Amino acid sequence: MVLDLRLIGVTLKRVPVSQITTRILPWTKAAFVVMVISGVLLYYAIPLRTYHNIFFRMKVVLLILAGLNAWAFHAGPVYRRLAEWDEAPVSPRTARVAGAFSLVLWAAIIFSGRMIAYNWFDCESPTSRSVFIDKMAGCVRSDEVR
Amino acid sequence: MLLPYFQRLESSSIGQAIRDSLWLFPTIEAFHLLALAVIGGAVLLVDFRLLGLGLKRQPLAVLAHDAQPFLIGSLLIMIASGVPLFLSEAIKCYYSFAFWTKMTALALTILFTFTVRRRVTLADEARVGPFWSRAVGLTSILLWSTVGWGGRWIGFS
Numbered sequence: 001m002v003l004d005l006r007l008i009g010v011t012l013k014r015v016p017v018s019q020i021t022t023r024i025l026p027w028t029k030a031a032f033v034v035m036v037i038s039g040v041l042l043y044y045a046i047p048l049r050t051y052h053n054i055f056f057r058m059k060v061v062l063l064i065l066a067g068l069n070a071w072a073f074h075a076g077p078v079y080r081r082l083a084e085w086d087e088a089p090v091s092p093r094t095a096r097v098a099g100a101f102s103l104v105l106w107a108a109i110i111f112s113g114r115m116i117a118y119n120w121f122d123c124e125s126p127t128s129r130s131v132f133i134d135k136m137a138g139c140v141r142s143d144e145v146r
Numbered sequence: 147m148l149l150p151y152f153q154r155l156e157s158s159s160i161g162q163a164i165r166d167s168l169w170l171f172p173t174i175e176a177f178h179l180l181a182l183a184v185i186g187g188a189v190l191l192v193d194f195r196l197l198g199l200g201l202k203r204q205p206l207a208v209l210a211h212d213a214q215p216f217l218i219g220s221l222l223i224m225i226a227s228g229v230p231l232f233l234s235e236a237i238k239c240y241y242s243f244a245f246w247t248k249m250t251a252l253a254l255t256i257l258f259t260f261t262v263r264r265r266v267t268l269a270d271e272a273r274v275g276p277f278w279s280r281a282v283g284l285t286s287i288l289l290w291s292t293v294g295w296g297g298r299w300i301g302f303s
Contacts, residue, residue, distance in 0.1 A: 001183065001184070002187050011212045011213075012204075012209070012212050013212075014204075014208055015204050015208070015209075019201055019203060019204065023200050023202070023203075024191075024201065027194070027199075027200065106183075107180055110180055110183060111176045111179075111180070114172065114175060114179055115172060115176070
């Protein structure tokens with residue numbers, strides 16, 4: 001997030017972008033590994049419920065999108081020319097867009113992650129759900145079972 | 147001693163409305179967590195620097211200055227979202243060890259952050275010295291961790 005905000009040009013404008021990618025991203029990656037391991041453990045505690053949870057599915061999709069976004073930015077031509085805009089307080093447009101995407105995606109990941117705990121749309125929950133939501137959650141509706 | 151007061155808070159209209167709603171509590175909670183992500187970044191960036199990690203080539207005062215609006219802004223959002231969450235389950239909180247731990251730690255953390263830590267981060271680095279810088283960074287991380295731990299544990303009681 002620190003990198004994203006720097007890319008957008010909201011904070012740390014006096015700090016070169018390369019300083020953040022080399023000094024902060026290793027911590028981000030390490031923390032990400034911890035989150036993946038603990039997240040997988042939480043998933044294995046209640047795999048079926050989680051698998052059929054619409055927010056879990058949303059979160060997985062968002063995580064993939066965030067990964068693609070980060071990969072596209074780091075592999076792209078703008079990042080390869082980082083030396084040219086490293087110290088510029090405002091980054092090139094592509095970098096700003098990547099930062100903005102990343103911020104929005106991670107906020108949505110936090111949001112959907114928190115919502116996994118609630119059972120509004122669980123297959124077994126008594127709350128009325130639309131056919132669409134049941135489809136997205138992969139629920140087998142009782143009227144389909146013969 | 148405080149129980150009647152907590153009972154009154156629980157039956158407040160805001161508390162009532164959040165309890166009656168299916169989605170209000172989770173939504174406010176999600177904003178609480180979004181602000182948590184921001185405050186985590188704003189605090190750790192500077193605390194890591196105090197510990198000699200992260201952006202150690204940048205002047206401490208610059209980092210502290212840039213992190214300040216995010217620290218204060220997210221703290222305000224956390225309090226603004228935390229209060230209604232508390233109101234919806236004030237009596238549960240009254241009996242929760244985690245809640246009292248969190249509130250005590252939070253008071254200490256805010257006090258520490260805006261007195262000692264503030265002076266150290268804005269002071270001339272040469273005057274403070276590495277030992278006290280590290281001590282302040284570590285204290286800040288430990289205090290905030292206690293707040294976070296307490297917050298997560300309120301939900302498990």
